Amino acid sequence: MSEAMLVADRLTRHFGGLTANLEVCITLERGKLHALLGPNGAGKSTCINMLSGDLPPSAGRILLEGQDVTGLDSAARSHRGIGRSYQRTNIFPQFTVLENCRLAAQSRRPRPWRIFTDAMKTRDTVERAQAAIVEAGLGGRELRKAGLLSHGEQRQLEIAMVLATDARVLLLDEPLAGMGSEESAQMVELLRKLKQNRAILLVEHDMDAVFAVADTITVMVEGSVLESGPPEQIRNSEDVQAAYLGEDEHG
Numbered sequence: 001m002s003e004a005m006l007v008a009d010r011l012t013r014h015f016g017g018l019t020a021n022l023e024v025c026i027t028l029e030r031g032k033l034h035a036l037l038g039p040n041g042a043g044k045s046t047c048i049n050m051l052s053g054d055l056p057p058s059a060g061r062i063l064l065e066g067q068d069v070t071g072l073d074s075a076a077r078s079h080r081g082i083g084r085s086y087q088r089t090n091i092f093p094q095f096t097v098l099e100n101c102r103l104a105a106q107s108r109r110p111r112p113w114r115i116f117t118d119a120m121k122t123r124d125t126v127e128r129a130q131a132a133i134v135e136a137g138l139g140g141r142e143l144r145k146a147g148l149l150s151h152g153e154q155r156q157l158e159i160a161m162v163l164a165t166d167a168r169v170l171l172l173d174e175p176l177a178g179m180g181s182e183e184s185a186q187m188v189e190l191l192r193k194l195k196q197n198r199a200i201l202l203v204e205h206d207m208d209a210v211f212a213v214a215d216t217i218t219v220m221v222e223g224s225v226l227e228s229g230p231p232e233q234i235r236n237s238e239d240v241q242a243a244y245l246g247e248d249e250h251g
């Protein structure tokens, strides 16, 4: 049985006279990966920013497991289990993999810096960081400096940092950007594993990856949802082909 974890209920965002999102509805379910597609400027980043708490909506609501979290900022949403990765790499290159993940795990705590005085809590944070590193496929590389990792490993580290916050809802903004085909295939495998006990929203331009891993695809055009459904429905939709997928063929 599906279980709704995060619901975007008619999310709307205006920037002056421009409507970047108009009454966007999306439901993220546990165990499912929901991909958000659309041409440049369609409103995908605006949507993910509203879900993560980085941008307040002009109208509409966001519900996390039935509770209204629309008024909470990104830190408060992170505490409640909504984790987000960014298009821009967010890691500290001079720190090790473990240190990066520990910082992320600590950020979940009410007073993050006090834990340096508390050995038990430190142990808990390290354990959480280590579990996240293993789950993200970076086991064995804990002590490597983040800046020395390959590009693909750095994207894995960003996901590990989100996992270290104990996120149950993952909002992933182009995790495959800049990856080669082998790295992309590994990331697709990772996403398959991660979705098993979480809800994932994936904004991604790599169509092959999206169709390989998504359970549901929502296509946005000019701030509105054009169509939403299983991959086969989206692949065969004439509206989607006309509005978006056809773009590839015609440049």
Ligand SMILES: Nc1ncnc2c1ncn2[C@@H]1O[C@H](COP(=O)(O)OP(=O)(O)OP(=O)(O)O)[C@@H](O)[C@H]1O
Pocket: 015, 018, 019, 020, 038, 039, 040, 041, 042, 043, 044, 045, 046, 047
């Ligand atoms: N902070 C802002 N101020 C003004 N306009 C903005 C702002 N952020 C986004 N927009 C506008 O809102 C619209 C949607 O942008 P958004 O970045 O959400 O699209 P996108 O689908 O993520 O595009 P891309 O695939 O290029 O990242 C665009 O017209 C953009 O110029």
